[in-house]
Amino acid sequence: MAGSDTHSGAVPLRFCPNSNDLLYPKEDRVNKKLVYFCRNCDYTIAATENCVHRRTIFHSASEITAVIHDVRTDPTLPRSKDVQCSLCDAREAVFFSQTTTEGMSLFFQCINCGNKWKDTGTVA
CATH class of the missing domain: 2.20.25.10 (N-terminal domain of TfIIb)
Incomplete structure (x- = not known):
């Protein structure tokens, strides 16, 4: 699932396997990398991509x-x-x-x- 939406521009949501809570991005300053962590338990996983959010704006002809x-x-x-x-x-x-x-x-x-x-x- 993590790589399935990369071409569409969507950044997939990640969930904790222990609590099913949303994983949040943060910087691991010691290892100098991006990780995702659970706010309810100690679960942490390294990010496979550096993008945590993407906003694509489409304009219709009427908005020009x-x-x-x-x-x-x-x-x-x-x-x-x-x-x-x-x-x-x-x-x-x-x-x-x-x-x-x-x-x-x-x-x-x-x-x-x-x-x-x-x-x-x-x-x-």
Whole structure:
């Protein structure tokens, strides 16, 4: 049983063969190793693995941070007058950063027409 769940990421619970109580991990400082012990009797066993707890977090698609589609009216976002919209040639846009597959990216949205674009880092 101890090795059966190692590939799934689960850390198996261990129980005392004398009292059926849960075994707890602790450091054996003298031998410099991890052991499991029973709180109700003197039973102790050496750990076969160093992992005593693993927490795996899974995110569903609904939990991923959503970006508001029209951010022009958000008063907390900074504005720039140093960009030009490719659709209406307006010179003002709000901007924000977001994590993408390439890393952090800077996005703009035109105040006038709502056109959105990603900063490519090139100067026009």
